[in-house]
Amino acid sequence: MPMDAPVGRLKRRPEFLRVAQRGRRFAAPGLVLQACTSAEAGGEIRVGLTASRKVGGAVVRNRARRRLRALVRPVLARHGAAGNDYVLVARQDTATRPWKSLVEDLETALRRLGRWRAKDPEKAP
RNA sequence: CCAGACGGCCGGACGGUCGCUGUUCGCCGCUUCUCCCGCGAGGGACGGCGGCGGGUGGAGGAAAGUCCGGGCUCCACGGGAACGCGGUGCCGGGUAACGCCCGGCGAGGGCGACCUCAGGGAAAGUGCCACAGAAACAUACCGCCGGCCUGCGCCCGCGAGGGCGUGCCGGCAAGGGUGAAAUGGUGCGGUAAGAGCGCACCGCGCCCCCGGCGACGGAGGCGGCAGGGCAAACCCCAUCGGGAGCAAGACCAAAUAGGGGCGACACGCCGGCGGCAACGCCGGCAGGCGGGUUCCAGCGCCGUCGCCCGGGUCGGUCGCGCGAGGCGCUCGGCAACGGGCGCCCCAGAGGAAUGACCGUCCCUGGCCGCGAGGCCAGGACAGAACCCGGCUUAUAGGCCGUCUGGCAAA
RNA sequence: GACCCCGUAGCUCAACUGGAUAGAGCAUCAGCCUUCUAAGCUGGUGGUUGCAGGUUCAAGUCCUGCCGGGGUCG
Numbered sequence: 001m002p003m004d005a006p007v008g009r010l011k012r013r014p015e016f017l018r019v020a021q022r023g024r025r026f027a028a029p030g031l032v033l034q035a036c037t038s039a040e041a042g043g044e045i046r047v048g049l050t051a052s053r054k055v056g057g058a059v060v061r062n063r064a065r066r067r068l069r070a071l072v073r074p075v076l077a078r079h080g081a082a083g084n085d086y087v088l089v090a091r092q093d094t095a096t097r098p099w100k101s102l103v104e105d106l107e108t109a110l111r112r113l114g115r116w117r118a119k120d121p122e123k124a125p
Numbered sequence: 126c127c128a129g130a131c132g133g134c135c136g137g138a139c140g141g142u143c144g145c146u147g148u149u150c151g152c153c154g155c156u157u158c159u160c161c162c163g164c165g166a167g168g169g170a171c172g173g174c175g176g177c178g179g180g181u182g183g184a185g186g187a188a189a190g191u192c193c194g195g196g197c198u199c200c201a202c203g204g205g206a207a208c209g210c211g212g213u214g215c216c217g218g219g220u221a222a223c224g225c226c227c228g229g230c231g232a233g234g235g236c237g238a239c240c241u242c243a244g245g246g247a248a249a250g251u252g253c254c255a256c257a258g259a260a261a262c263a264u265a266c267c268g269c270c271g272g273c274c275u276g277c278g279c280c281c282g283c284g285a286g287g288g289c290g291u292g293c294c295g296g297c298a299a300g301g302g303u304g305a306a307a308u309g310g311u312g313c314g315g316u317a318a319g320a321g322c323g324c325a326c327c328g329c330g331c332c333c334c335c336g337g338c339g340a341c342g343g344a345g346g347c348g349g350c351a352g353g354g355c356a357a358a359c360c361c362c363a364u365c366g367g368g369a370g371c372a373a374g375a376c377c378a379a380a381u382a383g384g385g386g387c388g389a390c391a392c393g394c395c396g397g398c399g400g401c402a403a404c405g406c407c408g409g410c411a412g413g414c415g416g417g418u419u420c421c422a423g424c425g426c427c428g429u430c431g432c433c434c435g436g437g438u439c440g441g442u443c444g445c446g447c448g449a450g451g452c453g454c455u456c457g458g459c460a461a462c463g464g465g466c467g468c469c470c471c472a473g474a475g476g477a478a479u480g481a482c483c484g485u486c487c488c489u490g491g492c493c494g495c496g497a498g499g500c501c502a503g504g505a506c507a508g509a510a511c512c513c514g515g516c517u518u519a520u521a522g523g524c525c526g527u528c529u530g531g532c533a534a535a
Numbered sequence: 536g537a538c539c540c541c542g543u544a545g546c547u548c549a550a551c552u553g554g555a556u557a558g559a560g561c562a563u564c565a566g567c568c569u570u571c572u573a574a575g576c577u578g579g580u581g582g583u584u585g586c587a588g589g590u591u592c593a594a595g596u597c598c599u600g601c602c603g604g605g606g607u608c609g
Contacts, residue, residue, distance in 0.1 A: 011476055049476090058189095058508055062480095070481040073144075099482060 007077050010048030010085060019048070019087045026112045028105035030097040031068065032089035035113045045080050047072055051090035064090035067102065075106050081115040 010016060023036025038046065049068050051061040068088045076086060094102070110116045 009476095013476090059506095062508065066480055067482095070144080 007072060008044050008046040010046050010087065015046075015085070016048055016050065016087060019085050023085070023087075024113050026109045027091075028109050029091070030094050030102045030105040031071075031091055031109070033106065033109035033113065034087040034089065035115050036085050037083060038085040043082055045076065045082050046085045047076060048085070048087045049090075050087060051094075055090050055092055055094065060095050061090070064094040067094060067099075071102065071106050075103060076110075079107065079110055079117050081117050084115060086115075 010019070019034050019036040023034050025032060025034045049065050051065045051068075053061070055061050055064055068090060071088070076088075080086060088106075097105075107116075
């Protein structure tokens with residue numbers, strides 16, 4: 001069983017701004033990932049979710065944010081490097097994109113930002 | 126069967142794997158205050174927090190727009206009235222209340238079922254009615270008629286006389302023309318020409334009677350028209366309204382700064398003010414502290430430490446889910462709605478949960494196939510933020526009931 | 536949560552107290568000028584006045600309900 005990192009939440013506006021300004025970002029078709037090393041995070045990883053009004057009405061925004069949250073446990077907590085703050089930004093296609101594509105979007109985003117963690121934890125030091 | 130009118134209802138269904146959250150039960154761990162037992166170490170009770178497991182609940186008919194009406198909370202206010210401002214406006218009911226709903230009246234539209242609209246006052250006053258037109262609320266452009274008449278001019282005629290134009294005085298408002306609108310409409314009589322001048326019918330106003338709680342409807346008589354439109358122009362009349370809003374409001378309460386109290390230690394000099402005094406306040410000097418060190422000058426600060434109190438910010442808790450509550454039956458009422466009885470508890474988040482993914486089924490469309498069927502798309506409008514009653518707006522598709530007009534059959 | 540303001544030609548703005556073909560500048564089109572272009576001159580096109588109802592003889596203007604922008608306060 002892979003070791004899932006404990007997941008914290010980003011809630012306040014300064015935390016989002018810090019990740020946006022000091023971190024790296026990668027834009028996939030279904031989502032945008034921003035990542036930033038964080039001393040406050042410690043051994044866990046912290047995640048923030050964002051869906052702006054550009055994405056759609058309240059219903060569409062809620063759906064996009066819920067799908068992004070559903071991505072956190074099976075992908076980000078399992079494969080994301082600990083000690084980082086992540087921000088997942090919803091795009092216009094987030095609510096309608098096929099689920100498999102959305103998973104691949106997040107995986108390639110983690111790889112491109114150098115935050116990919118191997119699936120098998122026993123081989124890691 | 127076709128076309129249509131009105132009213133009501135639903136707002137995909139089932140299953141699986143992972144999650145979030147409220148509540149409840151059990152077990153485990155930690156634990157402040159309070160209470161109980163114990164000399165004590167400690168144990169227990171009620172709670173609180175965390176974890177695990179089980180049960181159970183978890184977006185809408187519009188949750189939306191914020192257009193009205195309330196509950197609730199705080200503020201203001203002795204009561205009432207007047208003024209101002211804002212809303213509402215046929216009548217009668219319903220309701221906690223409403224600008225909402227129901228039933229009825231009136232006007233307009235539709236073959237019809239039905240739909241749409243709305244108070245009174247223009248004789249309380251002010252104002253506006255462009256252009257056109259003579260004139261828009263007071264009048265006469267063209268016109269019609271009479272008189273002066275033997276006026277004047279022209280023409281016709283042998284003549285008597287006649288015609289046309291024109292001047293003055295007077296009568297009329299029928300016709301023409303303008304306009305959205307021109308002083309009731311149609312017909313007959315009447316007249317020099319006309320006119321409600323007279324008459325009949327219709328309209329209008331007043332009076333009276335009948336029906337109705339009423340808006341109003343109907344019948345009769347009288348008056349002869351008593352005098353245009355706009356009050357979603359100002360206004361008058363009637364009636365309603367104190368202001369703010371859950372970020373209301375209440376409670377708990379870090380760090381820092383500042384305020385107050387108590388205790389310990391420290392506490393010089395001069396001047397002024399108050400006071401009997403203890404003493405307090407102010408100003409100056411001295412003193413102490415502040416730059417890596419020393420001196421001088423300048424600047425800033427002024428008892429020090431400890432404990433406590435109150436206000437208050439971040440933060441947290443409550444407000445916050447039993448209510449003008451749902452569902453069923455029944456009674457009264459044409460209905461809106463109300464009464465009675467029984468059953469039920471039905472979201473409470475906090476950057477913000479109520480879901481993510483997969484499968485089967487159900488609709489709709491396209492393609493393939495002779496066919497059974499298969500494949501691929503799509504399934505509306507839209508997300509609670511203190512809560513109710515309405516209104517308005519958005520909405521794929523479907524279901525039910527009543528009624529109207531046709532066609533066909535019996 | 537409580538409010539306010541604005542929507543007029545492709546763009547920027549007018550239209551008095553309701554009054555009749557909704558104006559102006561830039562842009563655009565055509566012509567003149569020039570060897571050509573620009574500038575200049577002349578003329579033209581271009582509007583469901585955000586939408587739907589209502590009041591009125593008449594609505595960009597008044598009333599009601601929507602739609603879309605922008606802004607204020609706590």
